[in-house]
Every structure is written in C-alpha cells, then in structure tokens.
Amino acid sequence: MAVADDVFASYREYGREQGYDLRWLERRDVWGEGVSPRSRAGVLLQDVDHGLAAEVPDESRNLTGRPRGALPRSGVARVGNYPVRTKADVWLRNGAELYEEAVARQWSSATDIPWQAITSLPDDIERAECQLATFITEIEFVAGDVPGKWIAAITPDYYEPRMFLLSQVMDEARHLDVFRKRALVNGGGLMRRTGNPQVVGAVIDSARDFTEMSARLHISGEGAVLTLFRMGELMAYNDAEKHIYRLCAQDESRHVAFGVMHLQYLGSVETDRREEIQSYLDDAELALVTGASGQNPVARGLPSNAALAILLGGGEANVDDGYNTLLAIRQRQVKEYVQRVRVAGFGERFENGRANPMLEQYVQAH
Ligand SMILES: [Fe+2]
Ligand SMILES: [Fe+2]
Incomplete structure (x- = not known):
C-alpha cells in the first residue's frame, strides 16, 4: 500500500x-504500477513482471545474484560465474506460464492415487508391473538429476527457465517415488535394473551445452516416455495405475513443451546454430529407431520391453500380441516426435532427406 x-x-x-x-x-x-489478480488464477508471474522487471537482456553480466529488475549495488561480491548467460542459450516464450502451470498442477503420490484399487494380480502380470516400474524409477532419476545440474549454471536474469527446471526436478522426484511405490505396494518389489551395458541417461548427462541437454532430454528422452504414459490405459490393470500414467503424462507434457519451445526460440534467433541442433536430432532419431540411448522403455533388448509386452498382451501366454501393440506404441512415438520437431521449427529435415531413413519409413508407412 x-x-x-x-x-x-x-x-x-x-x-x-x-x-x-x-x-x-x-x-x-515503476512506483504505483501494480496489477490486479485474475479472478480465478490469482497473481501470475507473467502478469506481475512488467516494466523494468520484464526487460530480459540478450546477454547477462549479472554475476551477483541480483534479482532481475532490482537496482545494482556497488561492492557486492560475485556469487556465481554463470556459464549460461546468453538469452538464446536458455530462453523460451511463455516460460513463466509453464512454471505457473507446474505449480498449479502439483499432485501427491500419497493421496492422489487410488491405491486401494490395486488388488491381487496374476504373478506374471505383477512381476511385469514391478519390472516396468523399476526401469521407470531408474530413468526418472536421470530426468531429475540432469536438469538439476543446470539450474545454478543459469544467470538469475533468466529466472523463468531456471524456475521451470526447479519445478521439473520436483515433478521427477514425484515420478520416481510413485513408481517406486507401485513396485513395492502390492508385494512384488523392485526388480532387476536395466541390463543395458550403457549407463541409463549417460548421453544426456554428458551434454556440455544447455540446448544439447534439452534436445536430448526434453525432446528425445521425455518425448518417448510421454507417448508411453499417454498410452497407459493399455498397460494399466486398475484405476491406480491409470491415475499414475495420466498424472505423470500431464507433467511430462510440460517438460517436453519446455524443450520444444526452447528449440523454437533458439532456432529463430540464432540461425547459425541450426545445423548443430540438427545433429542432436540425428542422435535422437537413432535412439528412437534403435533404442541406442538405453532410456526408452519401449526399446528392444531392455527388461522393460519384455515386461511391457506381457502387460500389453495380458500375460506371458499372450506375449506375441503384446509385442504387436508395442510396435504400435513405437510408431506413435515416432509420429509424435516428428510433430514436436515440426513445431520446434526443424521440420525441414523430414523434407530434405536429413531424417533417419528408418524413421521416414515409419512416417510414410503409417
Ligand atoms: Fe518424469
Ligand atoms: Fe519429465
């Protein structure tokens, strides 16, 4: 007042x-320039951030942790030597909106899942559920750890993507815990960790550039997982599992949207980096068609792949039917990947022969 x-x-x-x-x-x-709360949504960052506070520099020299829009003060020690301090490297349109959505849609794995709906399942189904849940727990760990390492690397002037990543880490912690609970809640237990010789998430984690990390994590890795979660109805055996997949898909769609929106921004303002981005997408496609990344639960050769076939088929006796459904999920993963890359502004690779030929077969044949 x-x-x-x-x-x-x-x-x-x-x-x-x-x-x-x-x-x-x-x-x-800006004295006296307040904002009024929206009737239902309240006071949102994208509304309250106006005037000087909303001026996002193309390059940031803010090394003192000064909040964007606050007045600088001489003599303050540097608190960070942020490697990410060029706007194009990390920015996206609507970052504040995505963050506000993340905050508004938090849920609890303890109370928002109707756990009582899980009753005794046939042994082969329960073991498959537990194997899948074990693998997903493993990849959710990566999905939290990797963006977590980047948060403190970003200048506070780009606080919107920073805070979105903070919300993602919370989301991934919840995914990790909900699948851990699913593995243990019905007496099955955590099963075998992945047998893939490659450490899960190693390629994502080795990224030295934020956009490289985002392309590998948000678009490639999480994109594939999002498609799977969206088809959760096919592999769920009760209302609790349906809820788990639905709520996780809701979160994953935000994470994937972050990656798509960031790539869209970078590709439009730094055209000399487009070729570099295309090379990340080359890798993403190789992972998609061969399972080379070791992080797609649907990929052949992983324990989660066999578990999924049992769940989708309705038991070990019908595993062949399950593998047919898995093929349909892989096709949908490819279609949704293509759509995301188009929205991100890199769709020319599907027209000019750059895309992986195996991927093009998927796109054209289905
Ligand atoms: Fe996740
Ligand atoms: Fe995620």
Missing part, C-alpha cells in the same frame, strides 16, 4: 536526522 507523498517525505527526513542513509527508500520508476 503506497503511503502519501508528504508522509513518505516526513519519514525520510526523520531518518536522516537520526543519521541513517535512506537512499534505498527512493521510489522506483
């Missing part, structure tokens, strides 16, 4: 008489 000018002036005068330096009390140039 703003005080009247004469009251403000008298306070300041009183302070000076007492020997205090009250220059910090000077009013900012």
